[in-house]
Amino acid sequence: MxxxxxxxxxxxxxxxxxxxxxxxxxxxxxxxxxxxxxxxxxxxxxxxxxxxxxxxxxxxxxxxxxxxxxxxxxxxxxxxxxxxxxxxxxxxxxxxxxxxxxxxxxxxxxxxxxxxxxxxxxxxxxxxxxxxxxxxxxxxxxxxxxxxxxxxxGLGLPEYDPWRSRSGCYLCFFQQRIEWVGLLENHPDLFWKAAAYEKTSDSGERYTWVASESLEELARPERVAEIKAEHEQRMALERLRIPDRPLFSLFTETVEAWQTERGCPICEL
Ligand code: SF4
Structure with a gap:
């Protein structure tokens, strides 16, 4: 050997x-x-x-x-x-x-x-x-x-940090809805590329990245506004719950907390 x-x-x-x-x-x-x-x-x-x-x-x-x-x-x-x-x-x-x-x-x-x-x-x-x-x-x-x-x-944080909590594929299904909105606003080409993978089978079964809605539905202006408002509400609640938390890390920590159990253990460190 x-x-x-x-x-x-x-x-x-x-x-x-x-x-x-x-x-x-x-x-x-x-x-x-x-x-x-x-x-x-x-x-x-x-x-x-x-x-x-x-x-x-x-x-x-x-x-x-x-x-x-x-x-x-x-x-x-x-x-x-x-x-x-x-x-x-x-x-x-x-x-x-x-x-x-x-x-x-x-x-x-x-x-x-x-x-x-x-x-x-x-x-x-x-x-x-x-x-x-x-x-x-x-x-x-x-x-x-x-x-x-x-x-x-001098490296700082990755440039995606303000709108996405973790690295990984642009089409990753672990993203929160607010992160899909971030993708739509920062990389519309990638958002629509991800959307192109979604489809409905002949039997009517929908294959979507996000549960119960397609990216096309999620991208509608009224839906985007709703997702942003929900996100703001959650952020406000988080701020109330943990008053000592530094502001700069709020977005990242909040989403991480939601996703800790669900994130991908090899893609996300
Ligand atoms: S789980 Fe990992 S490999 Fe799969 S889409 Fe997400 S980041 Fe990419």
Whole structure:
């Protein structure tokens, strides 16, 4: 049996926590491999943020892609059945499989950017040769520390931060309605590209990204106004509930709180 290498990897999502972890580990873990699992459907802001991070680190970020059979191929195989929180085939085909191919049988320590103030475990590899490591949890690093690290490095937050709480595909079904509105207003081309995947089957079954409404319905001005008003109300309630919370993080924290249980553990750090 050939000698197995020991490797250290960090999967970046293009979000704030994994990026802060990259900064945190740069001089702590020699030979760390920085990976980005590229579905080719990420937001332009995510790609820009990764470029900035790469420049800051002075290290190459390896962009791992699928095996040539991307989202459309897998969607066709599933007869147009869109991925959803219960059928998350996109993560499996476009992120987990490319990662497992890359790792092979090497002994791998996989660094995960879950903070000490979070109550979730994140993505656990099925491979027995992969050991997860949680430096932020072990060292008591909180969200405030992450924000400080990003500010100090000059990287700041990803440009999508004012309207979207996390990285991931532009068409991700984990988005809140207010984030779909954000996509409509910031990237109308991507919004309508996502809308084009929705359809009604011959038997009348609707395949939509959001439960019980299509993106075309969601994009109507009166519906957009309604979604914004509902969001404002929720924000106001959150502000009342937690008066000490810093204003700059309200949007992100609120949506994260709603989505903690539902987010994608490998796409979102
Ligand atoms: S970000 Fe969303 S759509 Fe993209 S692979 Fe992850 S779960 Fe699927």
């Amino acid at each position: 050939p000698n197995r290498r020991t490797r250290h990897i960090l999967c970046l999502s293009g979000g704030k926590d994994s990026s802060a972890l990259a900064i945190y580990l740069r001089d702590r873990v020699p030979g760390l491999e920085y990976l980005f699992l590229d579905t080719e459907m990420e937001l332009p802001e995510t790609y820009e943020y990764l470029d900035k991070l790469e420049a800051y680190l002075g290290k190459r970020i390896i962009r791992l892609k699928h095996d040539g059979r991307g989202f459309d191929h897998h969607l066709a195989l599933r007869r147009g059945y869109l991925p959803s929180p219960r059928m998350r085939w996109c993560t499996e085909e476009l992120k987990i499989k490319p990662l497992e191919r890359y790792i092979g049988n090497d002994r791998v320590f996989s660094y995960v950017g879950i903070r000490s103030d979070e109550d979730r475990s994140g993505y656990m590899s099925r491979k027995p040769n992969v050991t997860p490591v949680f430096p932020f949890k072990e060292d008591g690093v909180t969200k405030a520390d992450v924000l400080r690290m990003l500010e100090k490095s």
